[in-house]
Amino acid sequence: MNNVTENGHHDDPHTSALMFLGTGCSSAVPNAMCLIQPSDPPCKVCFQSLSTPPERNPNYRCNTSLLIDYSHSAGEHKYILIDVGKTFREQVLRWFTFHKIPQVDSIILTHEHADAVLGLDDIRSVQPFSPINDIKPTPIFLNQHAMDSLKLKFPYLVQRKLKAGQEVRRVTQLDWKIIENDCKCPFVASGLEIVPLPVMHGEDYICLGFSFGKKNKVAYISDISRFIEETEQYLSKKGDQQLDLLILDTLYKNNSHNTHFCFPQTLEAIKRLQPKRAYLVGMTHEFDHYKDNEFLQDWSKREGIQVQLAHDGLRLPIQL
Template structure:
């Protein structure tokens, strides 16, 4: 059920605003943007999914639904300034992350659910954290994403809602407003952190702020732009509730320290699981670590899994799966690929800019 707070004004129909040819696949993003801003991906993402090419003309809907990983990192992001300014330069992951196109660069965790309808392409964003502007600057321009039909919020930490103010660029220049779907507990937080967006009567005349229409969701299914979302309640630290979401056969859980028993039935027959995995050695008080995340994969048994929300902590080699020093993208993926041979687990790390073809059912 969704409780409407205010009137949602319809967004203009979605369309691409440039003519280009691209490949829809799990390939690496371009290391350097070409002059026209678009480029096909070049390297297969460890044969994870088959590629699927597509040509889209300006004004025509895309042919395939997809998920775009707008960000896959923690609240601090990677690289960290503290690592780059360390005179000893001991953090290999952060040093790699400054290289163009390196998959270790990770901004706040967020995905874009993109799917076609006769009237155009719908773009539904899940979370807009404090680095949202920087992520959108890179991936919205690279992939021809102009409008945002809705934003769904998982929880009210800064890495999920810190970018709401940046939505003013869309509501001032692209579309009249953006619907926000948020749980009541998180809306109460927004009343304090983003009071001027919740109650625009306090805004001075002539000031430009994001025009947002808040919709209260509960822990039962709701529909956004013809697509059904089923909340997946989880714990994100002791006593703190966060929401994952299921849409079609895709299950997305970005911030989790424990999954309640009542949530597991909602994960049944999941085709693609996108799951929190903060660090390589162990869980923290608020996030799954890689070992616990793998335990959950074995329990849920999705067809494919992509981990998200990674950081780059320092650990001794014998502390981290017996094989790796840091949460390095390539090293961890090499380890995960072996699990497919030994256990049949199809698991990999996601990365910023990754595009995954997926079928959604409204």
């Protein structure tokens, strides 16, 4: 892919970047059950987390989330966050500080499940302090189903005006913006045009992925069990433009799942879509980063598509 190297820094202020804040499943890695009720022998991936600092351990995985560092033509940087899961505060402490991320300018939600939204309360920690909430709300883009759910999960974040006699409390300030489940209905977040990519996340549920980038076309699909025909056509090499980078869900290595792609399905989808490069996210503790990337290195040579597991903290400079 053009202009992409791993873990680069701001050598060129006009270069954008993608930062993987989390690459794990809903329960994250290590799996707590592996630690409190260890198997015999114990789970190597999970027990490694007890002795290896997370910043040096690519098998330590928070809830899947991506931060887009979007550089405008003038060199101004805007930070667009995709999903705010249960581990958001930990991701801020670990990776915002490491990569010197000063704020979040926009938020995009794939769906309203816990691993995508339960960190919304902690967005206040990356907003200016105001005891009376007198700050500019952060735009948050989501579909109507997610909006309806979040009105119940977080009524105090959705409420526009205080009721009579209600005390002011400092809470996250959000500007809710409804987007469509339609590839033909793009929206703009902090200056970056983004295309919604509806996919099935179980046969009873539509989840959104997102595509963005003019100089390099990127697609991010974190929760998928099946492609909708229109979305696959939009992303396929047979469509308008070959993907430069595909970021794709893969939950289990050896099993199947009713609401997620697993390793065999993920690799089959990559062969169909034919991106120039792909990174995998959403992994459980079944995946060992080093061992499975060795397998993917051989697979990539055989198939002619560079594929590897992503890891928390990975930063990819890219021209958008």
